[in-house]
Amino acid sequence: MGQLDKKNVFALAVERYSDTVYRAAMHNCSRAADAEDVVQDVYEKLLRYPGNFESEEHLKAWLLRVTINRCHDLTRASYQKDTELDETIPAPAQADGSVLDAVRALPDNYRDAIYLHYYEGYTAAEIGRLLGAPANTVLSWLRRGRGLLHTMLKEEIEDEVV
Structure with missing residues (x-):
């Protein structure tokens, strides 16, 4: 083609x-x-x-x-x-505690790598080309991002149990 x-x-x-x-x-x-x-x-x-x-x-x-x-x-x-805060603008909708909200809370590199890999189906090498980073760096972002997500979601569950 x-x-x-x-x-x-x-x-x-x-x-x-x-x-x-x-x-x-x-x-x-x-x-x-x-x-x-x-x-x-x-x-x-x-x-x-x-x-x-x-x-x-x-x-x-x-x-x-x-x-x-x-x-x-x-x-x-x-x-x-x-700028000053405009009191007439409504506040954004509250997070609903979903995994996607947790992903959005990650640092940019982790968030982008996880989104592109799990939601769009790109490989680490493809993500590296998209984001201008070596594939091994992307793999590190994915691993660290998953670790942060695990910690964040575990804490959220523990808070709900208490």
Whole structure:
């Protein structure tokens, strides 16, 4: 299979990967509105992307990488803002204690590696290429992330029993 036709890339991306991009954005953003903005930004970047995609897998990987980067940009921007709290904005929904909430609480590298591996089905080598890290580093992130999840969930269960 050769390179994807430039004319059809956008339609293909929207048709096949919109749900994947939205899930990745929701996983990395604290609010649904932010995730929706990220999805819009990702597809806008795709429209302006001058390069070519070798395959659908290359397109999917590009979409996920841009999604994760944009989510990180939003997170950094929110920490840098020096604004007053707007009391009219409702608080985000409380965490429901699910495993996904625990995954979202992990540090970025662990969270991204676990999400891409367990939710999107990527191997450590593929995640390494997506995140710009050696496969062994990704394996360490996965191991440490699972360890943190185990500790977090164990403490949560013990708190409920008490």
